[in-house]
Amino acid sequence: DALGQDLENAVxxxxxxxxxxxxxxxxxxxxxxxxxxxxxxxxxxGIVAPLDFIPIAERTGTINGVGLYVLxxxxxxxxxxxxxxxxxxxxxxxQLQDTGLVAAVLGVLDRTGLPPHRLVLEITESAIVxxxxxxxxxxxxxxxGIRIAIDDFGTGYSxxxxxxxxxxxxxxxxxxxxxxxxxxxxxxxxxxxxxxxxRILDLTTVAEGIETADQAAELQRLGCHTGQGFxxxxxxxAPDVLEYVTHHT
Ligand code: G
Ligand code: G
Ligand code: MN
Ligand code: NA
Numbered sequence: 001d002a003l004g005q006d007l008e009n010a011v012x013x014x015x016x017x018x019x020x021x022x023x024x025x026x027x028x029x030x031x032x033x034x035x036x037x038x039x040x041x042x043x044x045x046g047i048v049a050p051l052d053f054i055p056i057a058e059r060t061g062t063i064n065g066v067g068l069y070v071l072x073x074x075x076x077x078x079x080x081x082x083x084x085x086x087x088x089x090x091x092x093x094x095q096l097q098d099t100g101l102v103a104a105v106l107g108v109l110d111r112t113g114l115p116p117h118r119l120v121l122e123i124t125e126s127a128i129v130x131x132x133x134x135x136x137x138x139x140x141x142x143x144x145g146i147r148i149a150i151d152d153f154g155t156g157y158s159x160x161x162x163x164x165x166x167x168x169x170x171x172x173x174x175x176x177x178x179x180x181x182x183x184x185x186x187x188x189x190x191x192x193x194x195x196x197x198x199r200i201l202d203l204t205t206v207a208e209g210i211e212t213a214d215q216a217a218e219l220q221r222l223g224c225h226t227g228q229g230f231x232x233x234x235x236x237x238a239p240d241v242l243e244y245v246t247h248h249t
Contacts, residue, residue, distance in 0.1 A: 125156030175209020
C-alpha cells in the first residue's frame with residue numbers, strides 16, 4: 001500500500017527519529033540505560049507511531065533497513081552516555097529471521113565503538129518460540145557480550161520449561177501487569193510470580209509503564225531490579241536523554 005511505499009524512502013530521506021526512554025535502577029533511583037523507540041515523521045501524515053508502521057515494515061521487508069538504522073542511531077547516542085549506560089533496542093521477528101543479523105549487529109558495534117555490554121536487544125516471546133534461525137543467532141550475540149531481553153513478558157505463550165532454555169538475560173514485565181498492581185491482590189500476585197521465576201532463572205527484571213510512586217515501591221518490594229515509565233520520563237529526544245542520564249546519575 002501507499003504507506004508501505006513511503007516507508008521505502010523514509011530511512012534514506014531522514015524521516016525516522018529515535019526517542020529514548022530512560023531505564024531506572026529501582027534500588028538507587030538512578031538511570032542505567034534507555035530504550036530506543038522509533039517515530040516516523042511522515043511529510044503529509046505527521047508523526048506515525050511504530051505500532052502503525054512496524055507491522056507494514058515487517059510485511060514488506062523494509063524492517064531490516066529500519067531496524068538497522070535505529071540500532072546504529074541508538075549505539076551512536078549511547079556511546080556518548082556516561083559510565084556503562086546501555087541502549088535497549090527492539091528487534092522484530094523478521095529481523096531475527098535474517099541470516100545476516102549477527103554480522104550486521106557486530107558491524108554496528110564496530111562502527112560506533114559501543115562496547116557489547118552496553119547493548120541490549122529486546123525481542124518478544126513469539127519471535128523466538130521454537131526457532132532454528134533465531135536461537136543460534138541469539139546465542140552468538142550473547143557470546144559476544146550483548147544482552148537479550150524478552151519484551152512484553154507474560155503476553156506470549158511460552159512454557160516455563162521452554163523459557164528456562166532460551167538464551168536470554170532480562171525479562172521485561174509488560175505494563176498491563178504493572179497497571180494491575182494498583183487494583184487487585186491478584187495483579188500483584190502475578191507480578192510477584194514473574195519476578196520469582198526470573199530470580200530462579202537468574203534473569204534481571206525490568207518493569208514497564210511505571211506511572212506512580214506506589215507502583216515503583218511495590219515493584220521494588222517484590223525484588224524487581226529496573227523500571228521505566230512516565231513516573232521517571234517519557235521517551236526523550238537524543239539531547240534530552242543525554243542530559244537526563246548525565247544529571248540524574
Ligand atoms: O513508543 P511506542 O509506545 O509507540 O512503541 C510501541 C511499540 O513499538 C513498542 O512495543 C515497541 O516495542 C515497538 N517499537 C518501537 N520502536 C521500535 C523499533 O525500532 N523496532 C521495533 N521492531 N519495534 C519498535
Ligand atoms: O512495547 P514496548 O515496551 O517496547 O513499548 C514501550 C511504549 O510504551 C513506548 O511507546 C512508550 O511511549 C510507552 N510508555 C512508556 N512509558 C509508559 C507509561 O508509563 N505508561 C504508558 N501507558 N505507556 C508508556
Ligand atoms: Mn520494548
Ligand atoms: Na514492551
